[in-house]
Amino acid sequence: MKKKMTKGSAMILSALQKEGVDTIFGYPGGAVLPLYDSLYDSPLRHVLVRHEQAAVHAADGYARVTGKPGVVFATSGPGATNLVTGIANAYMDSVPLVLITGQVPSSFIGTDAFQEADITGITLPVTKHNYLVKNAKQLPSILSEAFYLASTGRRGPVLIDVPKDVFDQEAHFEYSVECEIPGYNPTYNGHAGQISRAIKAIRDANKPVIFGGGGLIRSGASDALKELAEKARIPVILSLMGLGAYPGDRDLFLGMPGMHGSITANYALSEADLIVATGVRFDDRVTGKLDSFANNARIVHIDIDPAEIGKNVKIDVPIVGDVKTVLEAILKKLHPGDTTGWLEQIENWQQQNPMPGAFKGTGSTVKPQYVIRELSRLCGDNSVVATDVGQHQMWTAQHFIIREPQTFITSGGLGTMGYGFPASIGAKIAAPGKRVVCITGDGSFQMNIQELATAVNNRLDITIAIINNSYLGMVRQWQDIFYDKRYAHPLLEGNPDFVRLAEAFGAKGMRARNEQEATEAIEQAIGEKGPVVIDFVVEPEENVYPMVAPNRPINDIIIGGDRS
Amino acid sequence: MKHVLAVLVEDKPGVLTRVAGLFSRRGFNIDNIAVGETVSPGISRMTITVEGSETIVEQVVKQLHKLVNVIKVSNLSDEPSVMRELMLIKVNAEVGSRSDIQQIVETFRGKVVDVSPDSMIIEVTGNEDKMEAIKLLLQHHGIKEIVRTGKVALLRGSRITREHQ
Ligand SMILES: Cc1ncc(C[n+]2csc(CCOP(=O)(O)OP(=O)(O)O)c2C)c(N)n1
Ligand SMILES: [Mg+2]
Numbered sequence: 100m101k102k103k104m105t106k107g108s109a110m111i112l113s114a115l116q117k118e119g120v121d122t123i124f125g126y127p128g129g130a131v132l133p134l135y136d137s138l139y140d141s142p143l144r145h146v147l148v149r150h151e152q153a154a155v156h157a158a159d160g161y162a163r164v165t166g167k168p169g170v171v172f173a174t175s176g177p178g179a180t181n182l183v184t185g186i187a188n189a190y191m192d193s194v195p196l197v198l199i200t201g202q203v204p205s206s207f208i209g210t211d212a213f214q215e216a217d218i219t220g221i222t223l224p225v226t227k228h229n230y231l232v233k234n235a236k237q238l239p240s241i242l243s244e245a246f247y248l249a250s251t252g253r254r255g256p257v258l259i260d261v262p263k264d265v266f267d268q269e270a271h272f273e274y275s276v277e278c279e280i281p282g283y284n285p286t287y288n289g290h291a292g293q294i295s296r297a298i299k300a301i302r303d304a305n306k307p308v309i310f311g312g313g314g315l316i317r318s319g320a321s322d323a324l325k326e327l328a329e330k331a332r333i334p335v336i337l338s339l340m341g342l343g344a345y346p347g348d349r350d351l352f353l354g355m356p357g358m359h360g361s362i363t364a365n366y367a368l369s370e371a372d373l374i375v376a377t378g379v380r381f382d383d384r385v386t387g388k389l390d391s392f393a394n395n396a397r398i399v400h401i402d403i404d405p406a407e408i409g410k411n412v413k414i415d416v417p418i419v420g421d422v423k424t425v426l427e428a429i430l431k432k433l434h435p436g437d438t439t440g441w442l443e444q445i446e447n448w449q450q451q452n453p454m455p456g457a458f459k460g461t462g463s464t465v466k467p468q469y470v471i472r473e474l475s476r477l478c479g480d481n482s483v484v485a486t487d488v489g490q491h492q493m494w495t496a497q498h499f500i501i502r503e504p505q506t507f508i509t510s511g512g513l514g515t516m517g518y519g520f521p522a523s524i525g526a527k528i529a530a531p532g533k534r535v536v537c538i539t540g541d542g543s544f545q546m547n548i549q550e551l552a553t554a555v556n557n558r559l560d561i562t563i564a565i566i567n568n569s570y571l572g573m574v575r576q577w578q579d580i581f582y583d584k585r586y587a588h589p590l591l592e593g594n595p596d597f598v599r600l601a602e603a604f605g606a607k608g609m610r611a612r613n614e615q616e617a618t619e620a621i622e623q624a625i626g627e628k629g630p631v632v633i634d635f636v637v638e639p640e641e642n643v644y645p646m647v648a649p650n651r652p653i654n655d656i657i658i659g660g661d662r663s
Numbered sequence: 664m665k666h667v668l669a670v671l672v673e674d675k676p677g678v679l680t681r682v683a684g685l686f687s688r689r690g691f692n693i694d695n696i697a698v699g700e701t702v703s704p705g706i707s708r709m710t711i712t713v714e715g716s717e718t719i720v721e722q723v724v725k726q727l728h729k730l731v732n733v734i735k736v737s738n739l740s741d742e743p744s745v746m747r748e749l750m751l752i753k754v755n756a757e758v759g760s761r762s763d764i765q766q767i768v769e770t771f772r773g774k775v776v777d778v779s780p781d782s783m784i785i786e787v788t789g790n791e792d793k794m795e796a797i798k799l800l801l802q803h804h805g806i807k808e809i810v811r812t813g814k815v816a817l818l819r820g821s822r823i824t825r826e827h828q
Contacts, residue, residue, distance in 0.1 A: 223681060224688050228731040231676070248731060281826065282673060282734040406725035409718070 128174025130201025155185020191512025314378015517546025
């Protein structure tokens, strides 16, 4: 009997369904027309963005909220190159994505054909892996590998480039979600001997801290983390990527460390005798000057990626494995040490160094931090917050209380302005039952503002809070502090009227210029249907404090700001 | 210090680019690289010489492991192994200087593989030191061109570097 033959494009869509995909973020064009043609008959939801970069960020937001790979379609050439920033962003933050790009027909590859770009070459350094498909026979195994690679081990983006003729080729389709790749065998269970050493280190420590990052969230280790912290009475510090892994309002939580971290977190890391580092990669924004980082501590480092262990900081107890699995193994034999004195010391630091000021405006003005605190108070539980990049991002990390994992979405490693708004679209699609707030800047929002059309079109209830300081605020802050206030082009002269712009897109627009208006606008916006843009006109020259200058020890802190 | 890594890779398109790209983007220095087939179909072996401290080479090895097409990485410098490289040298060889060149070649157990009226091509195999020594001795005759294969290496004894232990 003859085997049933399936077209390449149809194989791709069936594979997506078998992988449990429900939504695709994409943008069509010549080279993917056959794929889109098959999509016409498919039950899969396709969200048409207005720029391919936004498709990746939206898929990334979707992936961070669900833990499942986000899926993107784009055409060859400019469609594919528009994806690059989004892919690099996902790679830096270890976000699972599967991206499918069209390519010029096989026979044209290498001829500088119309809309040809070597996207596998271009994305080589920013993907976990990528494929250029030669024929339709390869598709089932490549798709299965791509999903497996994206969503296991250290997560990351995987790109599949499909020449136009391959979408139309027919081949036998047999799909298995399971797959084996000879060169890919992530280690999940930590080494028993090292785990015993970690347990002993925790028992013997007098001044321990847990320092956790995005790995906690990707591995679903939040409950294990809480149990460890609370049973052993160890304070918790979370990197920007880790926020939400431990509730931000519990006593043992000391905040974020590093450049704009809390004073207590930075002091605690500097004075600790043991750091239990879980799913973090000791980024320079966290460690400050490396030679002075955590000089008093032994460091246990648990991470799924062996290459992260010992990369920046010398490690005493290395444990390669899935953070959750390893923490659970530690919990089984945990001997809490005595941390009473240490917790008192920390309590003293907390009291001597509260977050500066009450952030009161002058009456006719409002401070950005005040707006974020109000957003935190009024949006409360059951919300997902996405941020853009800049001062507003740091203020959100400092002042918005994040209680649950997968509810704080931000561009950490790459620091991509323009990420937040499309990511909030992906988040809302992933979690329609949650309140989604995008906290953005007047600069960042304009980097993907066209997505208002996508949000309106899909009737997404998203509160978009623009912290409008008329500046590329973070740039102005560095010029203020390190360049003698020589403000070389951070002023956003000619900003649009965001309220009327929102209305032009068919969204709702509001403006708030003082504290009372701010509170009222938030209260009103969260009850609205569809996207609402609130233009918070804030005091323009506010700086983010505390601050550690780059490459300074993290306990050398510029306290700054209003301490009233 | 120099380290010689044996890297077994899946013989897939672009695998050399992936490996080379990794070195350049992470700022590691490749001294040389030699690629060829193995006894297992579909698997190639790269011999890569890198310069760097223990910590750097440890990072190189770990980062190589992360490439999906890389199956195995071993550092042969940690173990007794045989290392060889082949070099071809085209040297000026007027009639009067030929016997001197011949003598040098014999001392190094090299071979003359081509002779023309005013030049010779010499083939030598060996380790780094031997290559440098013969180059030095032939220098004053005037070396016109050199080509080297890059180092290849195997563990001594019956142990082998293969894709699964
Ligand atoms: C794509 C991109 N370009 C440039 C930068 C550098 N940068 C970092 S923060 C910042 C200013 C952001 O301005 P805005 O969005 O208004 O936020 P604010 O700092 O004012 O809160 C800039 C330009 C960046 N992070 N990303
Ligand atoms: Mg701004």
